[in-house]
Amino acid sequence: MRECCGVFGVYDYKGKNVIFNIYLGLMTLHHRGQESAGISLYEKSGIKTGKVYGLVNEKLLANMKKYKSTAGIGHVRYSTAGNSTLYNAQPISNRSLSIAHNGNLVNNIQLRRQLTKAGSKLRTKSDSELILALLTKERESTGDLFEAIRNSVNELEGAFSLVLLTNDGKVVAIRDPYGFRPLCEGEAGNIMAFSSESIALDINNIDLSRDIQPGEMVIVDENGVQRKRYASYTRRAHCMFEYVYFSRADSIIDGRSVYRVRYKLGVNLAKTYKTDADVIIPVPDTSRTAAEGLSHESGIPVAEGLIKNRYVQRTFIMPEQKQRDGAVKIKLNPLKTVLSDKKVLLVDDSIVRGTTLKNIVHMIRKAGAREVHVRITCPPIISPCFYGIDIATHDELIAAYKKNEEIRKSITSDTLSYQKIDGLIDAIGIPREDLCLGCLMDQYPTSKAQELSDRLKNKSRKKRVRYWEDD
Numbered sequence: 001m002r003e004c005c006g007v008f009g010v011y012d013y014k015g016k017n018v019i020f021n022i023y024l025g026l027m028t029l030h031h032r033g034q035e036s037a038g039i040s041l042y043e044k045s046g047i048k049t050g051k052v053y054g055l056v057n058e059k060l061l062a063n064m065k066k067y068k069s070t071a072g073i074g075h076v077r078y079s080t081a082g083n084s085t086l087y088n089a090q091p092i093s094n095r096s097l098s099i100a101h102n103g104n105l106v107n108n109i110q111l112r113r114q115l116t117k118a119g120s121k122l123r124t125k126s127d128s129e130l131i132l133a134l135l136t137k138e139r140e141s142t143g144d145l146f147e148a149i150r151n152s153v154n155e156l157e158g159a160f161s162l163v164l165l166t167n168d169g170k171v172v173a174i175r176d177p178y179g180f181r182p183l184c185e186g187e188a189g190n191i192m193a194f195s196s197e198s199i200a201l202d203i204n205n206i207d208l209s210r211d212i213q214p215g216e217m218v219i220v221d222e223n224g225v226q227r228k229r230y231a232s233y234t235r236r237a238h239c240m241f242e243y244v245y246f247s248r249a250d251s252i253i254d255g256r257s258v259y260r261v262r263y264k265l266g267v268n269l270a271k272t273y274k275t276d277a278d279v280i281i282p283v284p285d286t287s288r289t290a291a292e293g294l295s296h297e298s299g300i301p302v303a304e305g306l307i308k309n310r311y312v313q314r315t316f317i318m319p320e321q322k323q324r325d326g327a328v329k330i331k332l333n334p335l336k337t338v339l340s341d342k343k344v345l346l347v348d349d350s351i352v353r354g355t356t357l358k359n360i361v362h363m364i365r366k367a368g369a370r371e372v373h374v375r376i377t378c379p380p381i382i383s384p385c386f387y388g389i390d391i392a393t394h395d396e397l398i399a400a401y402k403k404n405e406e407i408r409k410s411i412t413s414d415t416l417s418y419q420k421i422d423g424l425i426d427a428i429g430i431p432r433e434d435l436c437l438g439c440l441m442d443q444y445p446t447s448k449a450q451e452l453s454d455r456l457k458n459k460s461r462k463k464r465v466r467y468w469e470d471d
């Protein structure tokens, strides 16, 4: 199982119950995962964990609010393969710790072997459980939380933004040395909280104070806050896709407003390509902000030409292909009043398989558009992600095996233009060397990921599998 997930953790110094903070936080992070949700709370008698399949709901809240805990963590999850069962949902807990993880480990197969050989009893296929097992083993042998974390996380390769709850009531936030996935902290009076995105702090009226630094851990308990570096600086590799697609536009990630980045992506598209159309139509929701920027720069009006059914999950994060195909039609309806007899400039954030966009172009033509020109705010995705976004094989990526003109024909648009890499970097405003661009350039910040990509690419298409199944 591999996840694109959201995590939240909170500690209340004045002893107030934190369950509502976690509940609100998880509700706000559901765009990062909708298959399951879970909460772990600190109790003197032991860590209590509750999970639900689907969205966080009142039943989970009702089950957990009896504990009146002052420390807790939560998780929303999306699995990309296999059974999306409650058994694999997070947080994953044992007597010593509970863990909520966002990201993917790249060396999970080796770690699993190593832990099994050393006698660890693993119950799930999740790489998050490997982290839990390592941490628990180290905590038992060192008796010191900081030492245990430092020894354990230095054995991990890949992406991990973690929140932990210990059986003595500490809440801990840890970010991997590259800072692939976001993780921030905030404070409000007696409360300290950690979150994948700042919006989950906003909803709790907690002020965003800082981002957890790559290679840093923050431990909070009744004695206050301790911030420690566990890894020496290597290089940062913030995921560009968090800005382009995954995070919510109202989040601030590593000091950048996701809204401003997306707006600039639109501006840069308008500056790079000649833009001539009657109307700009964004594919809702993530492309809306870029369409505003494109409209501002080009002077072409932007309009809502696709109306979204808000009660359908994002197609990209639905696990089955059949579900995805059906969901496009259920999710979007073209507005004839806006589209009829128009030369349309359609803006989308990315092309993965190309099937969704093809259906949308078809819909827009059927609604009467004369021409459909497509602009993509992200450069072509040509290689898998090994760090926690569900782009698992080259075969799932149309740009991995088709040229621009072939993709245009496949999606049946009149033209197709992608953002240039320089336009993307300029919009994000983080130096190229501090970004992960692995899936765009097939050049990964960690050696094991590069090795995996090279190995998978060189296999015949029939033998290509998801990397965690490739032993």
Ligand code: SF4
Binding pocket: 180, 238, 239, 240, 241, 242, 384, 385, 386, 387, 388, 389, 436, 437, 438, 439, 440
């Ligand atoms: S490979 Fe792509 S999606 Fe994955 S972390 Fe890097 S930039 Fe993000």
